[in-house]
Amino acid sequence: MKHLRQLEDQSVYILREAYKHFDNLAMLWSMGKDSTVLLWLARKAFFGHVPFPLLHVDTSYKIPAMIEYRDRLAREWRLNLVVGQNKEALAAGMNYTMGRVVCCTALKTNGLKQLLENKGYTGVILGVRADEEGTRAKERYFSPRDKHGDWDFRDQPPELWDQYKTTFPPGTHIRIHPLLDWTEINIWEYIKLENIPFIDLYLDKGDGTRYRSLGCAPCTTPIKSTAKTVDDIIEELRHTTVAERSGRAQDEGRGMELLRKDGYM
Amino acid sequence: MKETTKPSENLNIVIVGHVDHGKSTLLGRLYADTGSLPDGKLEKVQAICKQQGKEFEYAFLFDAFLEEQEQGITIDTARTFFMWKGRQYIIIDAPGHKEFLKNMISGAARAEAAVLLIDALEGVREQSKKHGYLLSLLGVRQFAVVVNKMDLVGYRQDVFEGIEKEYREFLGQFKAVPSQFIPVSAKLGDNIANRSETMPWYSGPTVLETLGAFSKEAARSEQPLRLPVQDVYKFDARRIITGRIAAGRLKVGDHLVFSPSNKRANIRTVEAFNIEPQPTEGHAGQSIGVTLDEQIFVERGEIASHQEHLPSVSTAFRANLFWLGKRPLEKGRKYLLRVATKEVDCEVASIHRIIDTMDLAQQQGSNTVNKNQVAELTLRTKAPVAFDLSASFEATGRFVLVDEYDIAGGGIITELVHDDQEFLREEARRRDFAWVKGEVTVEDRAQQYGHRAAVVLITGGRHTGKSFLARKLEGRLVADGRHAYLLDGENLRRGLDADLSEEERGQTTEMARRYGEVARLLTDTGLIVVSTTNPFGLAYREASQAIRTLVHPAPVIAVHMSKTEEEPPPNTDVVLTGPTDFDAATAKILEELKRRGVLAQAIGAKPIFQYSI
Numbered sequence: 001m002k003h004l005r006q007l008e009d010q011s012v013y014i015l016r017e018a019y020k021h022f023d024n025l026a027m028l029w030s031m032g033k034d035s036t037v038l039l040w041l042a043r044k045a046f047f048g049h050v051p052f053p054l055l056h057v058d059t060s061y062k063i064p065a066m067i068e069y070r071d072r073l074a075r076e077w078r079l080n081l082v083v084g085q086n087k088e089a090l091a092a093g094m095n096y097t098m099g100r101v102v103c104c105t106a107l108k109t110n111g112l113k114q115l116l117e118n119k120g121y122t123g124v125i126l127g128v129r130a131d132e133e134g135t136r137a138k139e140r141y142f143s144p145r146d147k148h149g150d151w152d153f154r155d156q157p158p159e160l161w162d163q164y165k166t167t168f169p170p171g172t173h174i175r176i177h178p179l180l181d182w183t184e185i186n187i188w189e190y191i192k193l194e195n196i197p198f199i200d201l202y203l204d205k206g207d208g209t210r211y212r213s214l215g216c217a218p219c220t221t222p223i224k225s226t227a228k229t230v231d232d233i234i235e236e237l238r239h240t241t242v243a244e245r246s247g248r249a250q251d252e253g254r255g256m257e258l259l260r261k262d263g264y265m
Numbered sequence: 266m267k268e269t270t271k272p273s274e275n276l277n278i279v280i281v282g283h284v285d286h287g288k289s290t291l292l293g294r295l296y297a298d299t300g301s302l303p304d305g306k307l308e309k310v311q312a313i314c315k316q317q318g319k320e321f322e323y324a325f326l327f328d329a330f331l332e333e334q335e336q337g338i339t340i341d342t343a344r345t346f347f348m349w350k351g352r353q354y355i356i357i358d359a360p361g362h363k364e365f366l367k368n369m370i371s372g373a374a375r376a377e378a379a380v381l382l383i384d385a386l387e388g389v390r391e392q393s394k395k396h397g398y399l400l401s402l403l404g405v406r407q408f409a410v411v412v413n414k415m416d417l418v419g420y421r422q423d424v425f426e427g428i429e430k431e432y433r434e435f436l437g438q439f440k441a442v443p444s445q446f447i448p449v450s451a452k453l454g455d456n457i458a459n460r461s462e463t464m465p466w467y468s469g470p471t472v473l474e475t476l477g478a479f480s481k482e483a484a485r486s487e488q489p490l491r492l493p494v495q496d497v498y499k500f501d502a503r504r505i506i507t508g509r510i511a512a513g514r515l516k517v518g519d520h521l522v523f524s525p526s527n528k529r530a531n532i533r534t535v536e537a538f539n540i541e542p543q544p545t546e547g548h549a550g551q552s553i554g555v556t557l558d559e560q561i562f563v564e565r566g567e568i569a570s571h572q573e574h575l576p577s578v579s580t581a582f583r584a585n586l587f588w589l590g591k592r593p594l595e596k597g598r599k600y601l602l603r604v605a606t607k608e609v610d611c612e613v614a615s616i617h618r619i620i621d622t623m624d625l626a627q628q629q630g631s632n633t634v635n636k637n638q639v640a641e642l643t644l645r646t647k648a649p650v651a652f653d654l655s656a657s658f659e660a661t662g663r664f665v666l667v668d669e670y671d672i673a674g675g676g677i678i679t680e681l682v683h684d685d686q687e688f689l690r691e692e693a694r695r696r697d698f699a700w701v702k703g704e705v706t707v708e709d710r711a712q713q714y715g716h717r718a719a720v721v722l723i724t725g726g727r728h729t730g731k732s733f734l735a736r737k738l739e740g741r742l743v744a745d746g747r748h749a750y751l752l753d754g755e756n757l758r759r760g761l762d763a764d765l766s767e768e769e770r771g772q773t774t775e776m777a778r779r780y781g782e783v784a785r786l787l788t789d790t791g792l793i794v795v796s797t798t799n800p801f802g803l804a805y806r807e808a809s810q811a812i813r814t815l816v817h818p819a820p821v822i823a824v825h826m827s828k829t830e831e832e833p834p835p836n837t838d839v840v841l842t843g844p845t846d847f848d849a850a851t852a853k854i855l856e857e858l859k860r861r862g863v864l865a866q867a868i869g870a871k872p873i874f875q876y877s878i
Contacts, residue, residue, distance in 0.1 A: 012552040130344035
């Protein structure tokens with residue numbers, strides 16, 4: 001438990017730094033386990049309040065239970081929810097059969113870029129974790145994006161001790177990653193410790209499968225698992241050697257490096 | 266061999282060393298041999314290698330970027346995780362190429378322990394030394410040295426011992442002592458997770474055992490309290506002061522002193538969300554929030570401590586710095602200094618020497634510090650800063666410099682530099698600590714008056730219209746319903762200063778001290794004090810600095826008047842040059858008072874002004 005409190009203290013510090021330095025700050029919430037823990041940490045940092053809007057980039061292909069859960073928590077926790085959608089691309093018929101990277105770029109990356117541009121957010125808090133996937137392992141806590149939202153991973157700014165990059169030229173923005181040091185197990189351990197409400201798609205409801213990572217319905221497949229409680233999930237993760245995102249189609253080949261360089265979350 | 270016990274703690278470890286000495290390979294091997302790789306990861310990378318017609322390397326497991334794999338080097342630090350014997354390790358693989366030194370430093374600055382690699386065939390190289398020196402500078406005290414590629418030197422003991430001797434001598438010059446030297450072959454797995462049969466002459470621990478022996482950072486909780494104020498929140502009825510405890514511990518009822526403002530109050534509650542029962546104490550490492558028994562005005566950047574162990578306060582200190590900026594650091598240039606949560610403009614007062622990390626030779630007389638160089642220098646800040654020496658307090662004894670938009674350098678504070686305000690600052694501190702207060706608080710007065718106390722100080726040469734402007738401003742403020750008072754130096758000379766000889770009255774130091782103490786009393790009554798530096802003649806620069814120190818933390822709004830273009834004193838807020846339109850000048854000063862939060866925005870009706878705390 002001590003290790004969870006250490007992670008919590010670090011994340012809370014980062015969230016408070018973000019809130020102090022960015023006038024136009026927002027947090028991305030996908031309703032998955034990670035960004036929900038992030039949301040919970042914001043309530044920790046700000047003593048029950050969430051003093052910035054939560055953004056959801058809706059691809060229209062999300063699993064319906066996720067939208068219900070989103071609206072319920074937004075009501076109960078009095079969240080300022082802002083939903084963005086790349087309506088143009090959807091109207092033009094964009095879907096995953098046009099290629100997964102193409103579809104993710106249009107509906108998620110570009111959907112996010114449009115939302116950031118329209119609202120003029122200069123700081124965006126995201127729940128990415130270093131252990132999820134190789135390029136995320138190389139992120140900074142405060143990571144600049146250029147005018148096009150692109151990530152220049154070849155030339156990242158130094159990050160020393162608890163001092164983060166909080167100044168940036170006009171037109172650019174900073175991505176803030178308070179969960180970088182958390183692992184998948186830590187997330188579940190913390191959900192248990194704090195009793196955080198989560199979507200039951202992560203649990204097996206009798207058919208011997210559950211989702212380990214949530215995304216769009218057509219591109220996310222459940223894994224074989226009989227984990228029916230959070231304890232079961234933690235126990236399962238201690239023994240598994242299967243990658244967390246193995247059910248996520250966009251990760252195939254160099255998908256994530258290409259997507260993230262162009263501003264994917 | 267996969268570890269499945271529950272972790273009790275996290276430990277951050279960085280792997281450093283010269284380029285190509287095998288850091289990523291060591292890491293890949295460690296994960297493979299402890300069963301920490303996801304299924305199929307090894308096979309996937311092996312398949313990619315085969316497809317591209319190159320030999321598989323363990324390093325490819327973590328060099329995620331295409332470019333890294335193509336060039337066979339690590340560009341940026343990667344965090345990876347594995348569990349071993351009840352501990353969760355976050356391993357930071359730092360790049361060894363000198364071009365990516367800033368990435369190495371970013372990685373090492375997060376670490377609690379380090380593994381430094383040296384290639385047995387190549388021996389101690391440039392970055393081996395630089396990284397060793399920087400670990401010490403960054404405060405990473407526990408580290409082990411791994412001599413890699415022993416297979417390429419026939420596993421010879423004499424080669425290993427030669428490197429150990431040479432490198433120990435180098436480290437000894439700055440008193441760094443590694444916990445262990447370990448001969449390994451990361452490629453073949455010798456002495457990584459498993460003991461090697463090939464080097465029977467070595468009986469020490471493996472790399473994995475060495476990681477297990479690293480201890481969690483020494484208990485900073487046992488040190489005196491240091492709580493840098495991160496922010497002050499008022500989301501609901503609670504006014505919560507937040508921050509991460511850098512050292513020591515605190516509990517409800519503790520008497521806190523905030524430096525440099527010298528404000529004091531007792532902790533009423535420790536606030537937390539979803540923790541039952543509500544906590545009553547906190548210790549080093551925790552991000553906490555407290556409420557105080559008195560509503561005092563404290564700001565981000567101040568350091569809360571107990572009265573017995575206060576941090577240093579000055580406008581100057583000496584430091585060891587490493588520079589990572591794209592353009593060189595220059596003597597005389599201005600930078601933004603960040604110490605703990607304080608941000609303040611500073612200037613490089615002098616560069617004492619550049620340290621060559623290859624042989625620790627020193628070069629003097631330079632006016633610039635180039636990228637990737639280390640230097641000893643003195644920094645001078647625009648306003649007083651609370652800090653500690655790095656030797657006693659790590660977190661409040663280090664800093665970064667921001668050049669334009671980027672963090673461009675970092676360093677540790679080695680020495681307090683006494684500035685000319687030290688005597689007065691000490692007087693102010695002793696006086697504030699013993700200050701007897703009535704029932705009416707500063708905030709009560711502010712609420713009642715609709716403004717905060719402040720000093721408007723008009724500086725400038727002779728016959729520039731300072732007195733005239735001061736009178737005009739006082740009149741305007743009072744007409745607007747403000748509580749303002751013109752403090753004229755003449756009135757002090759014949760009264761309070763009557764005991765001084767003519768010669769003593771000519772000495773700025775004592776005159777300014779008396780003047781400042783009177784202004785301090787007036788600001789305590791909640792007044793806006795309007796004044797000029799007329800009594801000090803041309804010594805107005807020195808006098809205004811003394812007044813500033815004595816009335817601190819009440820804001821001083823400095824207005825400089827001159828007939829011609831001239832350099833105003835430091836920290837001037839409003840500059841008026843040439844023939845002055847006094848109505849416009851008054852309006853300008855009122856604007857500045859609003860901007861600084863002294864005046865509420867609405868005038869006339871019941872004041873709506875509220876302190877930000």
